[in-house]
Amino acid sequence: MRSFKQQMQAHQKRLLQAIETLAALEQVKPSPSPSQVIMTADKVRLIHFAPTCQATGVKFKAPLLICYALVNRPYILDLEPERSLIADLVAAGHSVYLIDWGYPDTTDQHLGLDDYIGDYLRSCVSACLEHSNSEQLDLLGVCQGGVFSLCYSLLFPQQIRKLITLVTPVDTSVEGFTLAQMISAVNIETLVKAQGNVSGSVLNQLYANLKPLELGLYKQLNQLDNLKSSAQARTFLRMEHWLADSPDLTGRSAVEFATGFFKHNGLAKGTLHICGQPMDLSQLSLPILNIFGSKDHLVPPASSKALKSLAKSSSEYQELELKAGHIGAFVSQTSRNTLVSRLNQFRSS
Amino acid sequence: MNNPFLEQFQAWIAQSATSQDEGFSQQLSQMQSWMRQMQVHATDVAPNHVQKLSELARNSSEWVELLAQLTQAQAKGENAAQWADKLRHKLHQLNLNSLMTQATLPHQFLNLLITQPSTQTLATDTQSEMLSAMLLQLEQSPLKLKFASLRALLQSLIDWRNALDQMQSHLNQVSETAIEQFTLGADAESDKEALINLWVSCYDHAYRQAFNDQPMQIAQGALVNSLAQVQLNWQALVDEWVEALGVPSRSQMNQLIDALDQQRRRIRGLEQELQAIKHARDR
Numbered sequence: 041m042r043s044f045k046q047q048m049q050a051h052q053k054r055l056l057q058a059i060e061t062l063a064a065l066e067q068v069k070p071s072p073s074p075s076q077v078i079m080t081a082d083k084v085r086l087i088h089f090a091p092t093c094q095a096t097g098v099k100f101k102a103p104l105l106i107c108y109a110l111v112n113r114p115y116i117l118d119l120e121p122e123r124s125l126i127a128d129l130v131a132a133g134h135s136v137y138l139i140d141w142g143y144p145d146t147t148d149q150h151l152g153l154d155d156y157i158g159d160y161l162r163s164c165v166s167a168c169l170e171h172s173n174s175e176q177l178d179l180l181g182v183c184q185g186g187v188f189s190l191c192y193s194l195l196f197p198q199q200i201r202k203l204i205t206l207v208t209p210v211d212t213s214v215e216g217f218t219l220a221q222m223i224s225a226v227n228i229e230t231l232v233k234a235q236g237n238v239s240g241s242v243l244n245q246l247y248a249n250l251k252p253l254e255l256g257l258y259k260q261l262n263q264l265d266n267l268k269s270s271a272q273a274r275t276f277l278r279m280e281h282w283l284a285d286s287p288d289l290t291g292r293s294a295v296e297f298a299t300g301f302f303k304h305n306g307l308a309k310g311t312l313h314i315c316g317q318p319m320d321l322s323q324l325s326l327p328i329l330n331i332f333g334s335k336d337h338l339v340p341p342a343s344s345k346a347l348k349s350l351a352k353s354s355s356e357y358q359e360l361e362l363k364a365g366h367i368g369a370f371v372s373q374t375s376r377n378t379l380v381s382r383l384n385q386f387r388s389s
Numbered sequence: 390m391n392n393p394f395l396e397q398f399q400a401w402i403a404q405s406a407t408s409q410d411e412g413f414s415q416q417l418s419q420m421q422s423w424m425r426q427m428q429v430h431a432t433d434v435a436p437n438h439v440q441k442l443s444e445l446a447r448n449s450s451e452w453v454e455l456l457a458q459l460t461q462a463q464a465k466g467e468n469a470a471q472w473a474d475k476l477r478h479k480l481h482q483l484n485l486n487s488l489m490t491q492a493t494l495p496h497q498f499l500n501l502l503i504t505q506p507s508t509q510t511l512a513t514d515t516q517s518e519m520l521s522a523m524l525l526q527l528e529q530s531p532l533k534l535k536f537a538s539l540r541a542l543l544q545s546l547i548d549w550r551n552a553l554d555q556m557q558s559h560l561n562q563v564s565e566t567a568i569e570q571f572t573l574g575a576d577a578e579s580d581k582e583a584l585i586n587l588w589v590s591c592y593d594h595a596y597r598q599a600f601n602d603q604p605m606q607i608a609q610g611a612l613v614n615s616l617a618q619v620q621l622n623w624q625a626l627v628d629e630w631v632e633a634l635g636v637p638s639r640s641q642m643n644q645l646i647d648a649l650d651q652q653r654r655r656i657r658g659l660e661q662e663l664q665a666i667k668h669a670r671d672r
Contacts, residue, residue, distance in 0.1 A: 044413065044456055044459060044460050044463070045413050045416075047456065047581065048413075048416070048417070048420070048453070048456060049405075049406055051449070051452065051453075052402050052405075052420070053402075055445065055449055056398070056399060056402060058445060059395065059398075059427075059434065059435070059442065059445070060395075062434075062435040062437075062438040062441060062442050062445075063392060063395065063434055063435045065435070065437060065438060066437055067437045068437075081657075081660075082653070082657075146646060147646055147649055147650070149646065149650075150646070150647070150650040159657060159661075163661075166664075215601070216597070216601070218597050218600050221600040221601065221605075221606050222600060222606070222609055223610075224606045224610065225606050225607050225609060225610020225611070225614075226609070226610045226613045226614060227610070227613075227614045227617070230614055230617045230618065230621065231613060231614075231617045233617070233621060234617040234618075234620035234621045234624070235617070235620065250597075251593045251596075251597075252592070252593065252596055253588075253589045253592045253593050253596075254589050254593050258585070258589045260444075260448045261448065261452065261585075263444075263445065263448070264445070267445075277438070277441070280441075
């Protein structure tokens, strides 16, 4: 091993490089694609990204509505031009709509899953269909947004042409689902009673605790390697900004999701009820493309893959396994290329 | 770069690179001083990224501290078992720090429960005994009923302390398992980066494995639940005080929020009816 002095010198060199980069760097913010807000409902906004592909006119028969999770912010899908799933999709000719759930505050603490799925998501679907002059749309749900999308497709199947689930948990009883294990003995009702909403910072701590060293101390130590150049630093700082930009989870939705979905494994068992109806995945008949990451530590692949056996009535079930983690599945260049290519294929028929 | 402080720092690094090995301990100490100064001058050095620069300086300071300890250990001729023991102690401290920084206690209690600002030690046994003694006195008091909220709060603090001890015990076991695995897999000839990667992998794996078992899940649950109970009991006490002062309490605010929620649902329902009427008319 190198001597301690050599290690110190190497560290100093890296540190100085990082400091010089930060000293010269402007304020860094997300750099989103051009868009238009076409609907607002309370704190929820529906954003449209028009296709930029001019080559062969309309390629895809239906608009694509993306339903992101309530936790974290959806602009991770459009962080910067070089790392934007949405930019890739519109360049390929997709007309993309994105739901922005906003930042819940204390007055929103009574909003539950029925409100998010049966009201806001429904309003977004209606607005999307009206704006695009379409009878049906393709729905892409990301993570918890995928759970919402599965539920919505059961409630209003006539509006959904095809369904895509991306890094979506389905079966919470699979081995190694650390997130589910961590909250298994937590009394969510008491937590919500004490705090109102579940704060974004508590959620961030929960996710970081899934890999305490890699996402904690190790990440701190390796920050210097992400600040070698301005370009690298911009990407890193945008990502850091997004990680810290975590909205609160409304109290009621936190209780319902943690209990009904996670603890009772409600979606897999068909015991989860939304808008008074049981969510029975065996009733899903529409085409499904299920995408997951083989290195996803947040949602184990087995949890996502469980959809295959549960959605047995699907007219066309496909899977795509990406060699990526939870966020990497739609942020890394390689994954995005594969993802967009497969979406082009799936949506073009 | 034009910043004078940064230029001085760069000059010092260049100079220390050519210095003799014998002055290394002094260099480590000087580096610590530079990192303290970096945090003071952060606004001048990187005005658009003050927080990030301060964070880098703090991390660097901790890294240098670790290097200083390793240097001292090497100078004393300590063997691998002694190094592992130091690592064990450091990890136990890190576990405690991690638990304490995540605890969203009402700030009034932090001074009561932490003996040093850097959370080097948790509440001592003396303080725990003091809490228990206070609780016993209140329970034996003729005004026991009047002090119901305060008693509930004290009990929940004691419960939280017990839950913290339990969780720390589990995390310390995770550290032990990780050290065992690391010792089996480490190769003295390996590159420093490879060793760090191995350590991170061993620890995170041991941590996740621990959650496969119920005791860890229960300990985690108990920690979060007891903390929530402390917050609830504190709020109940504060509610009593603010009501006595004629200030709207949290429970009264919750009633307002409930009423607001009902009004909003009514408005959403009306909006949707209106939308449906418009659609029907347009067709």
